[in-house]
Amino acid sequence: MTTTVVTRVRDRAAATPDLVALRAKDLGIWQEVSWACYWANVELVGNALLALGLEPGDRVAIHSENRREWLYADLGAVAAGCVTVGLYPTNPPPEVAYLLSHSGARVLIAEDQEQVDKALAVLEDTPELEWIVHIEPRGVRGRYDNPKLLCWDDFLALGARHRDEHGGELAARMERTTPDDVMTLIYTSGTTGPPKGAMLTVANVEFAVQVLVEGGGFTSPPPSPADVTLSYLPLCHVAERIFTTWFSAASGVQVHFAESIETVQANLREVQPTILFGVPRIWEKVLAGVMISVSSASWLKRTVTRFWLRRAENIGETLVRTGGRHTGKSRLLYALGWLFCFRALKARIGMRYVRYAASGAAPIAPDVLKFFMGIGVPMHEVYGMTENTAVATGNRPGRVKVGTVGEPQPGTELRIDEETGEVLTRHPGTFAGYWRDPDATRRVLTGGWLRTGDVGEWVGGTHLKITDRMKDIIITAGGKNIAPSELENALKTSPYIKEAVVIGDQRAYLVALIGIEYETVGHWARQRRIPYTTYRDLSEKAEVQELVQSVVTEVNTRFATVEQIKKFRTLPKELDHEDGELTATQKVKRSALGKAFGGLVDSMYEGARRG
Numbered sequence: 001m002t003t004t005v006v007t008r009v010r011d012r013a014a015a016t017p018d019l020v021a022l023r024a025k026d027l028g029i030w031q032e033v034s035w036a037c038y039w040a041n042v043e044l045v046g047n048a049l050l051a052l053g054l055e056p057g058d059r060v061a062i063h064s065e066n067r068r069e070w071l072y073a074d075l076g077a078v079a080a081g082c083v084t085v086g087l088y089p090t091n092p093p094p095e096v097a098y099l100l101s102h103s104g105a106r107v108l109i110a111e112d113q114e115q116v117d118k119a120l121a122v123l124e125d126t127p128e129l130e131w132i133v134h135i136e137p138r139g140v141r142g143r144y145d146n147p148k149l150l151c152w153d154d155f156l157a158l159g160a161r162h163r164d165e166h167g168g169e170l171a172a173r174m175e176r177t178t179p180d181d182v183m184t185l186i187y188t189s190g191t192t193g194p195p196k197g198a199m200l201t202v203a204n205v206e207f208a209v210q211v212l213v214e215g216g217g218f219t220s221p222p223p224s225p226a227d228v229t230l231s232y233l234p235l236c237h238v239a240e241r242i243f244t245t246w247f248s249a250a251s252g253v254q255v256h257f258a259e260s261i262e263t264v265q266a267n268l269r270e271v272q273p274t275i276l277f278g279v280p281r282i283w284e285k286v287l288a289g290v291m292i293s294v295s296s297a298s299w300l301k302r303t304v305t306r307f308w309l310r311r312a313e314n315i316g317e318t319l320v321r322t323g324g325r326h327t328g329k330s331r332l333l334y335a336l337g338w339l340f341c342f343r344a345l346k347a348r349i350g351m352r353y354v355r356y357a358a359s360g361a362a363p364i365a366p367d368v369l370k371f372f373m374g375i376g377v378p379m380h381e382v383y384g385m386t387e388n389t390a391v392a393t394g395n396r397p398g399r400v401k402v403g404t405v406g407e408p409q410p411g412t413e414l415r416i417d418e419e420t421g422e423v424l425t426r427h428p429g430t431f432a433g434y435w436r437d438p439d440a441t442r443r444v445l446t447g448g449w450l451r452t453g454d455v456g457e458w459v460g461g462t463h464l465k466i467t468d469r470m471k472d473i474i475i476t477a478g479g480k481n482i483a484p485s486e487l488e489n490a491l492k493t494s495p496y497i498k499e500a501v502v503i504g505d506q507r508a509y510l511v512a513l514i515g516i517e518y519e520t521v522g523h524w525a526r527q528r529r530i531p532y533t534t535y536r537d538l539s540e541k542a543e544v545q546e547l548v549q550s551v552v553t554e555v556n557t558r559f560a561t562v563e564q565i566k567k568f569r570t571l572p573k574e575l576d577h578e579d580g581e582l583t584a585t586q587k588v589k590r591s592a593l594g595k596a597f598g599g600l601v602d603s604m605y606e607g608a609r610r611g
Helices: 003-015 037-050 070-078 093-103 113-121 152-165 169-175 203-213 236-251 261-273 280-296 299-322 326-348 368-372 438-444 485-493 520-525 535-540 542-555 590-596 599-601 606-610
Strands: 019-024 029-036 059-063 083-087 108-109 129-136 149-151 183-185 197-201 230-231 255-259 275-278 356-360 381-383 413-416 423-426 451-460 464-471 497-503 510-516 567-571
Touching: 003 037, 003 070, 003 113, 003 203, 003 236, 003 542, 019 037, 019 070, 029 037, 029 464, 037 070, 037 152, 037 169, 059 070, 059 093, 059 113, 070 083, 070 169, 070 183, 070 236, 093 113, 108 113, 129 152, 183 203, 183 236, 197 203, 203 236, 230 236, 230 261, 230 275, 236 255, 236 275, 261 280, 275 280, 280 299, 280 368, 280 485, 280 520, 299 326, 299 368, 356 368, 368 381, 413 451, 438 451, 464 485, 485 497, 485 510, 485 542, 497 590, 510 520, 510 535, 510 542, 510 599, 520 535, 520 542, 535 542, 542 567, 567 599, 590 599
Parallel strands: 019 255, 059 083, 059 108, 083 183, 108 129, 129 149, 230 255, 275 356, 356 381, 510 567
Antiparallel strands: 019 029, 183 197, 413 423, 423 451, 451 464, 497 510
16 A cells, blocks of 8 residues: 555554544643544545545645644545645635635535635635535534535534445545545645646655655654644645644654634743744744843843843854854853743743744744744754645754755755756655646746746855745846845844835835834834824834834845845735735735835835936
8 A cells, every 4th residue: 555644644543542643722721632533533534525425536625724623634535535725714715716616626624604604605616616514513504505515523424424334445545545646736825826736746745754754854853752743834835734744644743733823822832842833924923022022021131131132142143153053152151041041931932842943935034043043942944845845955953054945855856057046956756737737837847857936056065045036036227136035034034024025126226115013013112102093103103114214224234235225115004815915825925015005116216217
């Protein structure tokens, strides 16, 4: 039988049935799910799909926050030979319609009334959708009279009856699984157009598991049942699928599900994970929260904490210089800092026992990494994308080069195009192509090489540095090529800035649209007795404009004159996925921003046009 994440869960359930696999909160209390229970639920979902008549290759969509049922549905679909399609919980109805119709999903697992309403609103656009299985009955049961609706409990009961009557059918489906079978469609974020469905096969996923989990491509030593993770980023993203589903299936890591994205900070403190993955926005938000807490503390606590945070900066600089290895001096300094500050601080932010932390999915400012390294959180920037099953490069313990995304993973060929600077990868994890889009597939696959769309360069001949996305490189009117992400990340290092978009393609100079961090700037304003009512009112205050200007001025000192930001405007609102300004993964849609705030951009170039 072909090894899959499903057979791994089944075998782990047989070997250690009573060990804890998953934990989730019910009514405020953490409830445990054993491996035996985990597998039993996967079996029920698989049998229920067979009972509904699904055939190998049929698509099963999941539209839910992270929870136990997401994993049951995902692996149950794979067990039945189906293809999982994940939807982001924030997808508005038009995007739900596109994803369901483009994938041709026959079954949708919807979390609650909100997601059911989205599906029902677009039924005319999704002719292949036959069933909507809702996990939460509240607000749905008894309210709608639609024959396509099926509640989760009835769905599982259907699976139980099918299991009892056709006991060997699911096992037979699993026996027929081949390495080339498509296991999941992961839709890309769609920053420049409609999302594309990347087809990941059983072989792709197994390669990723063998390299990243069993081979220690991320953690060293590899993860084990003693490790603990917190699942909070969307499971339809390849990175969270690795750290939640694949890590757990392959190594027995105990997964805890955050109650919501809003409670991540509190859940981190409760769970105290040993392995932690976050996108840059998460790390930036934690750092901003630390700065707020320090400024709000009593004089004594503020003074002591700031003293040790300055020492942490010294420790971080040493670790950056040595690749993450302590010197005798830095080790002694850290030991003292642990006693007086770092231990309590790490416990407060939920990272006291983290032995491996990773940042990925987007560039992160080196200063953010240095902060966490200085307080004792072993940070590693990693790189990969959906199309190569997230296997590309990673910084290894003891060989960290801050500002780079690390060394190629084992079994990975990686080269940089001599003409364009584009990063290309080749290995068994390269995806099978884009679903129903052969033209897009041909544009990114050449002779087995994947064109990543990222521009990179080698550092020290061993580590890869990503300078920007090819489509985002700015060529000024003077012909200067500028990577905006370096400027943007430097700006976002400030706890007062949430979003920064640098503009200047074919223009005389660079400008920026800047979104303030509402909570942090609001706290700053209240401390200075500056009254405000809304986000827009706060962002337009003269004092806030001066605060942002001070950040811009400081960042400009780190760059050559032609790379400096000459003017900026603050955004009048927080960027939003539903307004089309952000992707589901919170990446800025530059083209949409240019249209929505074109007046602000034009105002920064009025003088240049007159000149």
